[in-house]
Amino acid sequence: MIRLKTIAVAALIQAAAILPSFAGENLAAIKSAGALKIGTEGTYAPFTFHDKSGKLVGFDVEIGEAVAAKLGVKAEFVEGKWDGLIAGIDAKRYDTVINQVGITEARKQKYDFSEPYIASKAVLIVRQDNSDIKGFADLKGKKSAQSLTSNFGKTAQENGAELVGTDGFDQSIQLVLTRRADATINDSLSFFDFKKQKPDAPVKIVAEQANADYSGIIIRKGEPELLAAVNKALADIKSDGTYAKISQKYFGQDVSK
Template identity: 85%
Template sequence: MSLFKSLTAAALIQAALLLPAAAGDNLNAIQSAGTIKIGTEGTYAPFTFHDASGKLVGFDVEIGEAVAKKLGVKPQFIEGKWDGLIAGLDAKRYDVVINQVGITEARKQKYDFSDPYIASKAVLIVRDGNDEIKSFADLKGKKAAQSLSSNFGKIAQTAGAELVGTDGFDQSIQLVLTRRADATVNDSLSFLDFKKQKPDAPVKVVAEQADADFSGIIIRKGEPELVAAINKALADIKADGTYKKIADTYFGQDVSK
């Protein structure tokens, strides 16, 4: 065998030996280190935020902690701004991102996702005592408090509502409460969080869209063992009641579907 062929063969063997690590046997690395690095914002209540003492808390934080426990490792949360959060996976700053990342076809082209762990739906919210609006169709000719650039605003507009522009959920709900708007089409999770914080607020959900948007734990492509382990961990925390306990803490009900 020529020297060139020998070197080529050696190079191929070396590449083959390195391939499993390069392809992503990251689960073993995580378990060996005893830590899973989790990217998150830390500024997005009630999912990932800092409480009065400065501690990082939230629904997504507790989900990350529970998943890490099932994997037999400790969670290490690494905070970053949303704009660069997912890109941090590419830079290998962390192993996964847990930050209400919606599962979309576009994202699935570049990344893998766990099974969904939370669902949100568009819901129609009115003030208690309002019996005129019982469905999305009843919005025709009514005033809906909406963020004008949101999908929720488009739903209200399509139903024939007159839009009253707002900066988001908090302002929208206030306009409904003060009767400056008849209704708002908004996120079910935001409403559940609001009612958890203010259970006596005189607002109610009268309709919801059937289709839900799901979020999952986002992972680099080529980590099938890690995806499988995380999916098992999610299934386990649902089976043993951990998920329900976390969901009840932040939303007062199961939010997985």
């Protein structure tokens, strides 16, 4: 019995010794590396995308850069498709994901989230000449262009839609425009940005969810120092005007509420 207890204690000590060596497990490791590694899509305008010169830009990119600066490090972005983006945290490809990740109870079971930093509503988008779809319930039996693992995709499926898989907002809109999909449920802020860029695009919003969805910066569980530092950084960029400047640049309004 004593031998078994000794083995168990030794195993716990060995596990504890290994934990600090994992990349991104604590704030000290990030500061030592001089970089906060951030997972993001790079194809989700206006949050994270490439401009005409090929540079990675967007609301979430600038938020990530501002948060990293408050931590005293640089932001290092690692791009990936949405469907595997959050899984990259588990694989320790990066320390966090900043990509308008919705805060859900299911995700909170496995990951930690910062305080919400953006609020948006899901909207139902169809072609301008579509008169069949007037609300979410009308999606039954229709094709909806969605990222398959997104909250929007789940909402479409719950309303009886047949999902047409896409890599993100831009592709979803294109499928609606080319009639390969009847509709898409997507982020209101993405739609407003799209219409700002292409005001003549023949698409419209026919319905929106009553309640706002909130997004946060997502990290692995078990990194309380990093979580606290990220929350402080978000509070700081809101209080010093940095957040307002970024928000106005991309949306013309405060999108934190």
